[in-house]
Amino acid sequence: MFENLSKKLEVVFKKLRGEGKITEANIAESLREVRRVLLDADVNYKVAKEFVDNVQKRAVGREVLTSITPGQLIVKIIYEEMVKLLGVSKADIQDAPNPPTVIMIAGLQGSGKTTFCGKLALYLRTKGRNPLLVAADVHRPAAIDQLVLLGKQVDIPVYLERDRDAVTIAGNSIEYARKNIRDTVIIDTAGRLHVDEEMMREAIAVKEKVRPHEILFVVDSMTGQDAVNTAKAFHDRLNFDGVVLTKLDGDARGGAALSIRHVVEKPIKFAGVGEKLDALEPFHPDRIASRILGMGDVLTLVEKAQEQFEVEHAQKLEEKLRKAQFTFEDFLEQLRALKNMGPLNQLVGMIPGMNRLPADAAIDDKALVRVEAIIQSMTREERMRPSILNGSRRRRIARGSGTTIQEVNRLVKQFDEMQKMIKRMSKGNVRRAMKGLQFPLN
Amino acid sequence: MGFGNVFEKFRSGLTKTRDSFVGKVQRIVTAKSTIDQEMIDDLEEVLIGSDVGVEATGVIIERIQRRVKEEKYTSPTELTNLLRDEIANVLRGESPQDRGGVIVNEGQRPFVVMIVGVNGVGKTTTIGKMANHFREEGLRVLIGAADTFRAAANEQLEVWARKAHVDIVQQRRGADPAAVAFDTVASAKARNLDVVIIDTAGRLHTKTNLMEELKKIKRVLEKQTPGAPHETLLVLDATTGQNGLQQVRQFADAIGLTGIVLTKLDGTAKGGIVLAIARELKVPVKYVGVGEKIDDLQPFDARAYVDAMFDGRSSSLS
Numbered sequence: 001m002f003e004n005l006s007k008k009l010e011v012v013f014k015k016l017r018g019e020g021k022i023t024e025a026n027i028a029e030s031l032r033e034v035r036r037v038l039l040d041a042d043v044n045y046k047v048a049k050e051f052v053d054n055v056q057k058r059a060v061g062r063e064v065l066t067s068i069t070p071g072q073l074i075v076k077i078i079y080e081e082m083v084k085l086l087g088v089s090k091a092d093i094q095d096a097p098n099p100p101t102v103i104m105i106a107g108l109q110g111s112g113k114t115t116f117c118g119k120l121a122l123y124l125r126t127k128g129r130n131p132l133l134v135a136a137d138v139h140r141p142a143a144i145d146q147l148v149l150l151g152k153q154v155d156i157p158v159y160l161e162r163d164r165d166a167v168t169i170a171g172n173s174i175e176y177a178r179k180n181i182r183d184t185v186i187i188d189t190a191g192r193l194h195v196d197e198e199m200m201r202e203a204i205a206v207k208e209k210v211r212p213h214e215i216l217f218v219v220d221s222m223t224g225q226d227a228v229n230t231a232k233a234f235h236d237r238l239n240f241d242g243v244v245l246t247k248l249d250g251d252a253r254g255g256a257a258l259s260i261r262h263v264v265e266k267p268i269k270f271a272g273v274g275e276k277l278d279a280l281e282p283f284h285p286d287r288i289a290s291r292i293l294g295m296g297d298v299l300t301l302v303e304k305a306q307e308q309f310e311v312e313h314a315q316k317l318e319e320k321l322r323k324a325q326f327t328f329e330d331f332l333e334q335l336r337a338l339k340n341m342g343p344l345n346q347l348v349g350m351i352p353g354m355n356r357l358p359a360d361a362a363i364d365d366k367a368l369v370r371v372e373a374i375i376q377s378m379t380r381e382e383r384m385r386p387s388i389l390n391g392s393r394r395r396r397i398a399r400g401s402g403t404t405i406q407e408v409n410r411l412v413k414q415f416d417e418m419q420k421m422i423k424r425m426s427k428g429n430v431r432r433a434m435k436g437l438q439f440p441l442n
Numbered sequence: 443m444g445f446g447n448v449f450e451k452f453r454s455g456l457t458k459t460r461d462s463f464v465g466k467v468q469r470i471v472t473a474k475s476t477i478d479q480e481m482i483d484d485l486e487e488v489l490i491g492s493d494v495g496v497e498a499t500g501v502i503i504e505r506i507q508r509r510v511k512e513e514k515y516t517s518p519t520e521l522t523n524l525l526r527d528e529i530a531n532v533l534r535g536e537s538p539q540d541r542g543g544v545i546v547n548e549g550q551r552p553f554v555v556m557i558v559g560v561n562g563v564g565k566t567t568t569i570g571k572m573a574n575h576f577r578e579e580g581l582r583v584l585i586g587a588a589d590t591f592r593a594a595a596n597e598q599l600e601v602w603a604r605k606a607h608v609d610i611v612q613q614r615r616g617a618d619p620a621a622v623a624f625d626t627v628a629s630a631k632a633r634n635l636d637v638v639i640i641d642t643a644g645r646l647h648t649k650t651n652l653m654e655e656l657k658k659i660k661r662v663l664e665k666q667t668p669g670a671p672h673e674t675l676l677v678l679d680a681t682t683g684q685n686g687l688q689q690v691r692q693f694a695d696a697i698g699l700t701g702i703v704l705t706k707l708d709g710t711a712k713g714g715i716v717l718a719i720a721r722e723l724k725v726p727v728k729y730v731g732v733g734e735k736i737d738d739l740q741p742f743d744a745r746a747y748v749d750a751m752f753d754g755r756s757s758s759l760s
Contacts, residue, residue: 036496039490039495039496040495040496040684041684042493042683042684042685044491045487045490045491108681109562109564109706110561110562110563110564110679110706111562112561112562140598141597141598141601141602142594142595142597142598142600142601143594143598145593145594145597145598146592146593146594146595146597146598147593148594149593149594149615150593153593192734220562220679220681222560222679222682222683222685222686222689223681223682223683224493224681224682224683224684224685224686224714224715225490225491225492225493225683225714226493226681227681227683230681247560247561247562247646249646249648249649250560250646250647250648250685251646251647251648251685251688252683252685252688253684253685255683256683275591
């Protein structure tokens with residue numbers, strides 16, 4: 001999660017609050033902090049410097065409207081600059097006039113190329129294509145076996161030849177695809193260290209042999225300052241068409257994305273977001289930018305929620321939220337849907353303001369089970385009207401759920417606070433409402 | 443293995459680091475005849491550009507500035523020495539005499555080493571190199587293939603085990619990794635072997651369930667042999683940025699770490715994150731991976747590392 005970044009930015013912007021106009025003097029310190037925040041997020045130092053300069057240029061002299069604080073104005077400017085730098089969302093693959101479309105995957109060792117090949121094949125098949133995977137990484141021990149296994153998992157054929165060189169294998173695979181009516185060929189190439197001239201030459205030879213319609217460069221989102229050098233080196237030699245950012249499901253802030261976009265004018269097309277083979281998403285610059293800025297990745301959360309909640313259900317809930325009739329019953333339903341949506345920590349980070357939870361208030365998925373048990377031990381009436389929960393009812397619930405009365409008390413109290421918060425929220429003051437929030441799960 | 447050899451390895455592996463790091467430092471200090479603020483700022487940028495991080499860079503720069511003032515340095519070339527001192531200070535941290543590497547305790551049979559890390563950092567390769575290193579020291583090694591998740595992880599480990607001439611214990615893919623760890627130690631005990639190295643699946647440190655799995659493996663090892671794992675090493679990619687701190691923090695919280703193996707130092711990567719780690723988290727670097735060959739794993743020595751980084755001449759090790 002991006003919590004440190006947004007926390008720091010908030011401190012910075014607090015200092016800006018209450019000033020009428022942005023001047024070089026009142027923004028200087030804040031921009032230094034912004035630069036620091038960017039550097040902590042692994043944005044390349046040159047890129048960070050330029051970025052901050054741009055923000056300053058755009059910010060100085062701007063009147064601050066009464067409706068927003070200077071901090072908000074700067075956030076807006078930074079957000080816009082960041083989205084601009086990250087480029088447009090473009091997760092398409094160029095199509096060949098005559099099939100097969102050939103896609104070549106390149107990148108450093110350990111960046112996640114082979115896994116990405118499997119994910120991309122699956123992704124393209126859901127788009128109605130017939131992919132063929134090609135095992136042309138002949139250097140890493142067992143890379144071929146890995147691709148074969150991945151192919152088996154997603155039921156997509158893998159072309160391989162043992163003891164042949166990469167160029168021959170790649171060349172032959174195209175012929176094979178034509179004969180077997182596969183319209184898309186995905187070639188996994190060897191990743192070594194990019195200073196390795198031999199590997200670069202091999203990649204270039206493969207490129208010249210198969211004339212790919214699309215070359216994708218795979219990079220680990222945890223990469224530090226060196227990301228620019230790696231991207232540039234690959235781009236200079238291979239002139240790739242797009243970038244894939246992997247391991248974004250961790251807590252790396254992904255400053256590398258910003259750096260790479262800056263030195264290479266090619267779009268970031270995909271983001272790897274998990275171990276499973278369907279964990280591939282089109283890259284959304286706006287979402288990443290808002291996540292970086294702590295505005296919450298609201299869009300992704302909404303989308304994820306929609307997969308789980310039926311739409312009407314969500315609408316009903318929204319209405320209830322608005323009318324502040326949120327009951328334990330609703331809470332239980334929400335909990336269950338939450339559990340299907342993935343690790344809670346990841347979700348909470350997507351909610352605006354929630355990444356400001358204290359670091360030690362980590363939310364444990366196991367706590368959910370206890371909460372669920374407590375609610376399940378309530379009668380329907382108790383769930384709808386928590387106010388009737390007196391001492392003896394609470395004792396019964398504690399016994400029934402295998403918890404303690406203290407735990408029941410705590411849940412009821414926190415639920416009460418949550419209800420209050422929702423009331424405040426429905427009156428439109430989300431920011432203040434979130435501030436006092438204690439998520440009733442720890 | 444003689445330390446002269448270590449030094450050579452460091453030097454050749456660090457060529458890129460040196461070119462980009464010390465090359466830049468040299469250009470900065472030779473550009474002018476007196477030390478000024480701009481020069482200090484430039485040094486700061488070099489450190490930040492090497493993934494040292496804002497925090498650790500701040501500390502190093504501050505110390506240099508103070509020493510320039512107090513000890514009245516005026517010649518820019520003296521800055522190089524100051525920088526080198528301060529980097530070594532940060533790296534050595536609390537244990538200045540630590541020479542790196544893993545010392546296999548004679549009293550503990552088998553001596554259990556557990557290897558953890560995020561995906562793609564080079565865990566399996568490191569294990570191959572380490573197994574080879576122990577075998578060359580005359581120890582009898584057994585590898586446990588507890589990465590039962592990744593496709594073809596076993597096959598890759600087998601290749602390395604063959605190269606290192608050591609045996610390997612494995613089960614089918616998807617098996618319980620803790621069971622593999624258990625079997626490996628049991629087998630090592632039965633055969634009276636010296637060292638067990640347990641490979642684990644790469645996992646992002648943010649995945650609670652996977653971190654729980656690691657805890658379980660550790661518990662199982664403890665049960666099999668009291669005190670095991672005797673070493674728990676985190677493998678860290680030298681190209682990693684500030685997220686490296688998070689990795690160390692989370693893995694240390696979950697299972698405790700006794701050291702770090704810094705891999706892929708033969709790229710243009712600077713591995714400056716180890717400075718931040720040494721300063722903030724005090725987890726020592728034990729080994730450095732400086733190449734793709736089986737003997738390209740070297741015990742880490744802060745002094746040798748810094749010397750190799752700066753001039754390629756070793757004063758303390760000859």
